[in-house]
Amino acid sequence: MTIVLAELDRQTQQRVAETRQRVSDLHAELPRNQLVVWTAGNVSERVPGAELFVIKPSGVSYDELSPEAMVVCTLDGNKIDDGTPAKLQPSSDTAAHAYVYREMPEVGGVVHTHSTYATAWAARGEEIPCVLTMMGDEFGGPIPVGPFAIIGDDSIGRGIVETLKGSRSRAVLMQNHGPFTIGKDARDAVKAAVMCEEVARTVHIARQLGTPIPIDQTHVDSLYNRYQNVYGQH
Numbered sequence: 685m686t687i688v689l690a691e692l693d694r695q696t697q698q699r700v701a702e703t704r705q706r707v708s709d710l711h712a713e714l715p716r717n718q719l720v721v722w723t724a725g726n727v728s729e730r731v732p733g734a735e736l737f738v739i740k741p742s743g744v745s746y747d748e749l750s751p752e753a754m755v756v757c758t759l760d761g762n763k764i765d766d767g768t769p770a771k772l773q774p775s776s777d778t779a780a781h782a783y784v785y786r787e788m789p790e791v792g793g794v795v796h797t798h799s800t801y802a803t804a805w806a807a808r809g810e811e812i813p814c815v816l817t818m819m820g821d822e823f824g825g826p827i828p829v830g831p832f833a834i835i836g837d838d839s840i841g842r843g844i845v846e847t848l849k850g851s852r853s854r855a856v857l858m859q860n861h862g863p864f865t866i867g868k869d870a871r872d873a874v875k876a877a878v879m880c881e882e883v884a885r886t887v888h889i890a891r892q893l894g895t896p897i898p899i900d901q902t903h904v905d906s907l908y909n910r911y912q913n914v915y916g917q918h
Contacts, residue, residue: 687736687764689756696734700766703731703738704751710870711740711749717878719797720746726775729870730785730792735759737785741772759786761838776835783841784866788849793870795877798862801884805829806857812887815896820907821915822879824852832859840864852908855880 689700710727714720723746728739738754755774756766761782763774775781781794797803805812805827812827814820819827830847833839844864847856854876855865863880867873890896899907 686762687758689764689766692734696731699731699733700736700738700756701751703729704754704756707738707740707754707870708749708751710874711746713874713878714795714797715746717881719799719877719881721798725797726777726781726795727870727874728775728778728781728794731756732792736764737781739778739781740775741768742775744772757782777840779836779838780841780844780864783838784844787841787845788866790868791866793867793873795865795867795870795873796862797877797881799877799881799884801888802827802855802857802863802881803861804888805884806859806862809859811857812884813896814899814904815887815890816883817899817907818879818886819883820899820904821911822876823855823883824908824912825901825904827853827855827857827863827880827883830856830858830864833861835861 707727707729714725723743726740728737730737736756736758738756741753741755755768755772756764757774757778759782761779777796784791784794809829811829814826828847830843833843840858843858844856854867855863857863865873865876865880867876
């Protein structure tokens with residue numbers, strides 16, 4: 685049975701509308717930070733208090749995105765009757781996002797990009813070693829590589845979950861594909877995507893100059909704890 689947005693309670697409809705606005709706005713951060721080209725990449729966010737999430741429509745230019753164009757899906761990855769035109773189908777990565785939401789209930793946002801440096805590491809099937817304090821802060825260690833998987837079903841999602849469950853990293857480099865990041869919400873996942881590309885670029889440059897110096901695990905643990913629990917405004 686198809687879920688009809690207009691038939692959901694008013695509070696859920698309001699939460700969907702707010703999530704659509706956030707997801708639409710956050711898509712602007714991907715080209716702004718040079719993480720995507722053309723129509724590649726996507727941001728999604730879980731709708732608070734509902735078994736739904738909002739994601740970018742497939743193959744639509746970033747200049748044409750709006751809250752009304754964002755697609756609402758169930759956690760099975762099926763588009764609901766959300767008032768968008770029938771031709772607006774969800775991202776080709778929807779099954780991957782849906783699998784992550786089903787298997788990792790703590791995740792509230794998922795982002796996928798083809799950012800140049802992170803994708804170059806993915807093409808080599810090589811994790812990004814933790815040689816920067818920024819990496820200790822943000823990712824708690826190296827950024828791991830996930831298995832090769834074909835787009836279209838939940839294979840990518842399975843690889844993401846398999847790699848990130850039990851890991852402190854909020855980013856994974858899916859082999860031969862590119863980075864996926866997770867967060868407590870979509871904004872948090874976008875931040876992780878921006879930081880992933882930044883460290884991928886910096887470590888790549890460092891390796892052109894010589895051998896980067898690994899950070900001792902005890903220092904990584906200390907950096908991660910400080911950044912996650914002390915840094916910033918609470």
